[in-house]
Amino acid sequence: MVEARIDxxxxxIEAAAERSAEILSRARLPVIAGLxxxxxxxxxxxLLAERLRGAYDHMQSDKIFTNLDVNRxxxxxxxxxxxxxxxxxxxxxxxxxxxxxxxxxxxxLAPGEIPMxxxxxxxxxxxxxxxxxSAAELKGIAVETLDSSDLHATLGALRARVADKPIxxxxxxxxxxxxxxxxxxxxxxxxxxxxxxLLDRLAIEMLHGLILDLNKSTRFSGLPLGADANxxxxxxxxxxxxxxxxxxxxxxxxxxxxxxxxxxxxxxxSGEADAALWISAYGQKAPDWKKQVPLVALVxxxxxxxxxxxxxxxxxxxxxxxDGAEFSRELGTIVARKASHPSDAPSVxxxxxxxxxxxxxxx
Amino acid sequence: xxxxxxxxRLIDPLNARDEIADLWIEDGRIVAPPQGRQPDQTHDVAGxxxxxxxxxxxxxxxxxxxxxxxxxxxxxxxxxxxxxxSLATAKWSTFETGNIYAAxxxxxxxxxxxxxxxxxxxxxxxxxxxxxxKATLTVLGNDDFLLSLLRDGEGPAAIADYVAATLxxxxxxxxxxxxxGGATAFKYNAxxxxxxxxxxxxxxxxxxxxxxxxxxxxxLKVPHPxxxxxxxxxxxxxxxxxxxxxxxxxxxxLHLAHLQFYGYGDEGDHGFSSAAAALAAAVxxxxxxxxxxxxxxxxxxxxxxxxxxxxxxxxxxxKPRKSVIYDGDANGGGIVPYLYRESDFVNAVQWACxxxxxxxxxDPWRVFFTTDxxxxxxxTAYPDVFALLMSREARAEAAARVPQDAxxxxxxxSIAREYNLNEIAIMTRAxxxxxxxxxxxxxxGEGGIADVAVYSPDKDIAKMFxxxxxxxxDGDLVVRDGRVAHYRWGKAxxxxxGYDKAIDxxxxxxxxxxxxxxxxxxxxxxHILPHSDPFQEVACAQ
Numbered sequence: 001m002v003e004a005r006i007d008x009x010x011x012x013i014e015a016a017a018e019r020s021a022e023i024l025s026r027a028r029l030p031v032i033a034g035l036x037x038x039x040x041x042x043x044x045x046x047l048l049a050e051r052l053r054g055a056y057d058h059m060q061s062d063k064i065f066t067n068l069d070v071n072r073x074x075x076x077x078x079x080x081x082x083x084x085x086x087x088x089x090x091x092x093x094x095x096x097x098x099x100x101x102x103x104x105x106x107x108x109l110a111p112g113e114i115p116m117x118x119x120x121x122x123x124x125x126x127x128x129x130x131x132x133x134s135a136a137e138l139k140g141i142a143v144e145t146l147d148s149s150d151l152h153a154t155l156g157a158l159r160a161r162v163a164d165k166p167i168x169x170x171x172x173x174x175x176x177x178x179x180x181x182x183x184x185x186x187x188x189x190x191x192x193x194x195x196x197x198l199l200d201r202l203a204i205e206m207l208h209g210l211i212l213d214l215n216k217s218t219r220f221s222g223l224p225l226g227a228d229a230n231x232x233x234x235x236x237x238x239x240x241x242x243x244x245x246x247x248x249x250x251x252x253x254x255x256x257x258x259x260x261x262x263x264x265x266x267x268x269x270s271g272e273a274d275a276a277l278w279i280s281a282y283g284q285k286a287p288d289w290k291k292q293v294p295l296v297a298l299v300x301x302x303x304x305x306x307x308x309x310x311x312x313x314x315x316x317x318x319x320x321x322x323d324g325a326e327f328s329r330e331l332g333t334i335v336a337r338k339a340s341h342p343s344d345a346p347s348v349x350x351x352x353x354x355x356x357x358x359x360x361x362x363x
Numbered sequence: 364x365x366x367x368x369x370x371x372r373l374i375d376p377l378n379a380r381d382e383i384a385d386l387w388i389e390d391g392r393i394v395a396p397p398q399g400r401q402p403d404q405t406h407d408v409a410g411x412x413x414x415x416x417x418x419x420x421x422x423x424x425x426x427x428x429x430x431x432x433x434x435x436x437x438x439x440x441x442x443x444x445x446x447x448x449s450l451a452t453a454k455w456s457t458f459e460t461g462n463i464y465a466a467x468x469x470x471x472x473x474x475x476x477x478x479x480x481x482x483x484x485x486x487x488x489x490x491x492x493x494x495x496x497k498a499t500l501t502v503l504g505n506d507d508f509l510l511s512l513l514r515d516g517e518g519p520a521a522i523a524d525y526v527a528a529t530l531x532x533x534x535x536x537x538x539x540x541x542x543x544g545g546a547t548a549f550k551y552n553a554x555x556x557x558x559x560x561x562x563x564x565x566x567x568x569x570x571x572x573x574x575x576x577x578x579x580x581x582x583l584k585v586p587h588p589x590x591x592x593x594x595x596x597x598x599x600x601x602x603x604x605x606x607x608x609x610x611x612x613x614x615x616x617l618h619l620a621h622l623q624f625y626g627y628g629d630e631g632d633h634g635f636s637s638a639a640a641a642l643a644a645a646v647x648x649x650x651x652x653x654x655x656x657x658x659x660x661x662x663x664x665x666x667x668x669x670x671x672x673x674x675x676x677x678x679x680x681x682k683p684r685k686s687v688i689y690d691g692d693a694n695g696g697g698i699v700p701y702l703y704r705e706s707d708f709v710n711a712v713q714w715a716c717x718x719x720x721x722x723x724x725x726d727p728w729r730v731f732f733t734t735d736x737x738x739x740x741x742x743t744a745y746p747d748v749f750a751l752l753m754s755r756e757a758r759a760e761a762a763a764r765v766p767q768d769a770x771x772x773x774x775x776x777s778i779a780r781e782y783n784l785n786e787i788a789i790m791t792r793a794x795x796x797x798x799x800x801x802x803x804x805x806x807x808g809e810g811g812i813a814d815v816a817v818y819s820p821d822k823d824i825a826k827m828f829x830x831x832x833x834x835x836x837d838g839d840l841v842v843r844d845g846r847v848a849h850y851r852w853g854k855a856x857x858x859x860x861g862y863d864k865a866i867d868x869x870x871x872x873x874x875x876x877x878x879x880x881x882x883x884x885x886x887x888x889x890h891i892l893p894h895s896d897p898f899q900e901v902a903c904a905q
Contacts, residue, residue, distance in 0.1 A: 047449060071434070071687065072685070075435075075681075075687055108879070241457065241458065242450060243442065330880070331480065333484065334487065336888050
């Protein structure tokens with residue numbers, strides 16, 4: 001049974017779509033936020049944002065832009081999880097949060113395996129920088145750890161030593177840095193793996209510089225882990241549809257991208273946005289805004305809100321309730337996932353189409 | 364609905380027509396003049412040029428690498444005005460791409476470099492390009508599965524089956540090979556890679572990869588011959604690589620992409636010169652070979668290529684100074700923004716070299732019109748390239764502005780040839796249809812789909828080609844005076860060669876072992892794409 005509610009009371013999908021259209025088209029500047037959905041849902045949401053002359057953002061934008069801002073400032077060298085698994089003779093894990101960000105990290109990258117594409121076919125070297133307690137997860141595998149209380153300083157020191165430049169550090173610390181620098185320089189195809197929570201822009205830019213330097217004489221690449229809720233897939237869809245990523249507004253009738261102005265949280269809290277469509281199909285996540293605005297929510301059953309949304313439609317999860325295209329972290333590309341437990345729960349795209357139909361020619 | 368285009372000059376090289384005549388359209392097709400019936404809609408096109416919709420054979424309009432370039436360079440494509448149609452003015456978006464192509468009278472465009480593992484994204488992007496039909500070329504030649512087959516000495520049948528299974532899964536129209544083995548060699552830290560260099564780990568020479576894929580396409584009877592991006596792109600003296608590759612074709616069909624980037628000698632003070640005359644002579648002498656040019660024009664652009672080795676070597680010349688180098692599962696890719704400058708010696712040689720190839724290759728059926736969008740120039744520069752080809756005077760004016768020593772080793776100033784409209788129609792309509800085995804387009808004959816472009820002749824040739832007077836897609840009038848009236852959604856053209864399904868079982872095992880996933884994870888299911896019935900099959904020869 002498909003569930004929809006208007007002001008907390010059961011309603012038909014039809015009535016919910018009609019009320020949603022009213023709320024969103026009446027707003028001066030509506031924002032589509034959350035955007036945890038498959039490609040079809042993102043596509044529908046962006047076209048709806050254009051019709052509404054609203055803005056759109058993703059719940060994981062902060063993490064996405066931590067990397068993307070460095071990319072579009074300085075560039076990027078990156079590879080796929082599969083190349084890291086089968087080719088890398090050196091894996092450099094950075095940060096204690098990697099297995100929390102990607103629970104399948106160890107299973108997918110198989111650090112204990114001998115990389116099959118490596119010419120000498122030797123056991124690989126594993127380095128973990130700022131591991132906290134997470135190096136213990138590599139049971140039975142030798143790990144060279146490098147503790148760090150300041151990643152900027154550690155990565156900077158490593159980069160300096162890779163380039164044979166002097167650093168100032170205590171003798172023991174310097175010897176450790178030199179050992180790791182030596183492993184990096186001797187790598188045939190090394191891969192650095194990082195997450196976008198612990199590492200900030202400055203750290204990622206330093207790491208990018210280190211990877212560029214290493215490629216002067218050997219091969220080295222990167223594997224940023226990205227964030228969940230199909231944030232990478234939504235970034236891609238936004239890129240081809242509008243030319244730019246999320247945090248984009250159609251307020252002037254054409255896409256304008258600005259990571260500060262069109263941050264959905266800021267728009268809501270400042271009162272600039274006066275209605276919101278919240279989308280979270282991958283998990284029971286509600287917005288944590290303090291400010292209240294007329295809210296339409298497309299979420300899984302049992303999602304808890306601080307304040308009941310004006311309209312709520314329960315949607316299915318891509319790849320579980322219905323087929324969907326999404327970015328696959330394990331393959332590093334957009335894939336089609338078949339529904340594992342097909343159900344009647346509607347897709348985000350289906351509900352957005354209903355809302356868009358209600359808006360019709362008036363938008 | 365019966366539509367009449369009345370009294371235009373029909374230029375239709377496939378049917379050997381160039382005459383003033385009426386053209387009739389009904390139900391999306393070109394039809395014979397109907398007896399005793401009145402048209403529902405008449406367009407007086409007296410004094411206008413009527414051609415089939417143009418076909419672009421090589422333009423990077425979709426896929427992971429293109430999208431990475433979009434995301435890398437927001438400053439190069441800020442949108443500044445609203446459009447009447449959805450996302451029509453969103454700079455460098457899929458939507459804008461369809462709008463601009465349609466306005467120029469292009470109705471079919473081939474995206475020439477889709478990695479099998481990124482086929483779904485490429486088709487999702489193509490689905491969001493309105494109006495035009497599309498197609499993709501699937502890239503092989505740096506993938507472990509193929510290189511392993513070659514290393515293990517497997518026969519042509521296994522390779523053909525693998526190629527066919529990959530084309531089927533990725534919904535490709537043909538096969539592309541990009542610096543065969545070079546991207547893989549780069550992963551083993553090779554910094555140069557030539558036709559007779561050997562891929563480490565596999566002990567397979569680049570030449571052998573090329574020959575194997577060329578043979579597979581031949582055996583599968585895929586209409587489009589192997590589409591080749593040679594080794595040593597952009598390197599001074601690389602004309603010898605291009606000529607060696609033509610020889611390596613051994614008289615069998617082969618298409619060489621963006622030949623301009625291989626037309627370089629190493630003469631003169633800069634050690635860099637146009638060797639276009641020698642290269643054009645080699646093409647003229649090899650009737651089995653077709654080429655497209657990849658013309659350079661002087662403006663800001665971004666180079667997007669799956670030749671990751673070449674792109675890595677180009678990083679230091681990036682402008683703005685940032686690049687993406689991606690070591691993919693097979694080819695990967697590199698995104699390097701670049702500014703072609705009129706005052707730059709090297710860029711001027713490249714510009715001249717492209718024009719020389721256009722003008723010195725005699726057979727317009729074998730030389731195709733491309734800028735390798737966006738690598739030589741964005742496709743929006745096409746009208747200006749047409750103008751240079753059709754006017755010696757326009758070329759002389761442009762040539763006067765470049766460093767004159769760049770032309771010292773070039774034949775350009777001495778070339779008098781001017782393309783006529785018939786030759787333009789061959790190069791952009793008739794010959795592409797032949798090249799891809801399209802029976803239903805590229806011509807104005809009865810039964811063809813009614814993709815028709817009508818131009819208003821103008822002294823300003825670029826103006827004439829920038830904004831078509833009328834464009835019909837499948838008989839639907841979509842463009843009037845360069846303005847797109849409404850959207851419709853085209854097909855992606857693909858081949859479906861038969862093969863021994865035993866290879867599917869081998870691939871299933873391989874993907875389980877190497878990727879820990881089902882091979883189906885890389886498929887492009889129709890129902891995942893946003894429009895119904897997204898594909899149209901192009902028949903392979905029997």
